[in-house]
Amino acid sequence: MIRYVLKRIIIGVLVVVAVTILLFLFxxxxxxxxxxxxAGERVPPAKIEEIRRSWGLDKPVYLxxxxxxxxxVVGDLGVSYVTKLxxxxxxxxxxxxxxxxxxxxxxxxxIMGIPIGMVAALKRGEGVDHALxxxxxxxxxxxxxxxxxxxxxxxxxYLKILPVSGSFSSQSLxxxxxxxxxxxxxTFARLMRTETLETLxxxxxxxxxxxxLPMRRIIFIHILRNALIPATTMFFLYLPWVVSGAVIVExxxxxxxxxxxFYKSVLRQDYPVIQxxxxxxxxxxxxxxxxxxxxxxxxxxxxxxxxxxx
Numbered sequence: 234m235i236r237y238v239l240k241r242i243i244i245g246v247l248v249v250v251a252v253t254i255l256l257f258l259f260x261x262x263x264x265x266x267x268x269x270x271x272a273g274e275r276v277p278p279a280k281i282e283e284i285r286r287s288w289g290l291d292k293p294v295y296l297x298x299x300x301x302x303x304x305x306v307v308g309d310l311g312v313s314y315v316t317k318l319x320x321x322x323x324x325x326x327x328x329x330x331x332x333x334x335x336x337x338x339x340x341x342x343x344i345m346g347i348p349i350g351m352v353a354a355l356k357r358g359e360g361v362d363h364a365l366x367x368x369x370x371x372x373x374x375x376x377x378x379x380x381x382x383x384x385x386x387x388x389x390x391y392l393k394i395l396p397v398s399g400s401f402s403s404q405s406l407x408x409x410x411x412x413x414x415x416x417x418x419x420t421f422a423r424l425m426r427t428e429t430l431e432t433l434x435x436x437x438x439x440x441x442x443x444x445x446l447p448m449r450r451i452i453f454i455h456i457l458r459n460a461l462i463p464a465t466t467m468f469f470l471y472l473p474w475v476v477s478g479a480v481i482v483e484x485x486x487x488x489x490x491x492x493x494x495f496y497k498s499v500l501r502q503d504y505p506v507i508q509x510x511x512x513x514x515x516x517x518x519x520x521x522x523x524x525x526x527x528x529x530x531x532x533x534x535x536x537x538x539x540x541x542x543x
Contacts, residue, residue, distance in 0.1 A: 350425025
């Protein structure tokens with residue numbers, strides 16, 4: 234298990250380094266001159282060259298990359314072109330609201346999606362299965378921005394029972410959380426239905442039925458324990474996707490999180506902020522994948538045994 238953990242961590246570190254290189258090169262290809270954004274358009278050319286030298290933008294690209302990476306490692310993400318404030322201050326002040334939104338949505342999705350998927354699988358071919366499958370398909374294929382607008386229209390404008398923007402109270406979380414949760418519930422329910430149907434066909438389940446074990450014991454001890462392994466792994470894998478999806482949801486509901494900051498930074502061409510948020514999401518993706526792999530190996534010993542044989 235220790236070898237398995239070390240292998241996954243080393244691969245994760247290499248992936249993060251590759252992401253930083255690609256991200257830095259991509260930001261270099263974007264249109265616009267950073268010095269012009271910092272100093273303004275009416276600054277004399279001599280002043281622009283002075284700013285370029287002071288920021289190290291006159292050096293080769295590879296030296297700029299190592300300079301940027303050395304500062305990122307110690308938590309210095311640069312300075313915003315628009316606000317002239319440290320990027321780390323802007324980004325980290327928005328992480329808490331985003332995590333509050335995304336983690337609430339993810340936990341609710343997991344709690345609701347598991348029983349929905351199991352019931353649909355256990356009632357396969359019946360009316361309950363058709364109704365739940367319709368629910369899963371409807372929300373699984375629904376764009377989050379359209380769902381957010383419809384919830385805002387119904388509960389905010391027509392019924393006038395929930396606020397449609399901001400984060401002034403706990404009620405302000407309901408519509409953004411619902412917008413993120415409903416498609417995620419469909420994702421977990423879809424996965425759980427598939428895994429439950431697959432587990433129902435296993436030999437050990439048929440043996441349990443043949444022994445005459447109680448229905449509740451078969452469902453919770455034999456079926457649920459095995460079908461939950463992919464869903465539990467999916468919980469960690471889905472976290473970066475929820476954070477990425479929060480960009481659209483926070484923009485729709487004017488929620489003061491990291492997603493709204495990213496949206497405004499794109500409109501203002503504030504490249505250091507954009508670069509930092511993408512890097513945070515990339516690192517979160519790598520860490521989530523490592524945790525998912527380790528959890529899978531812990532829950533299913535066949536995974537790490539197979540890795541050792543390879």
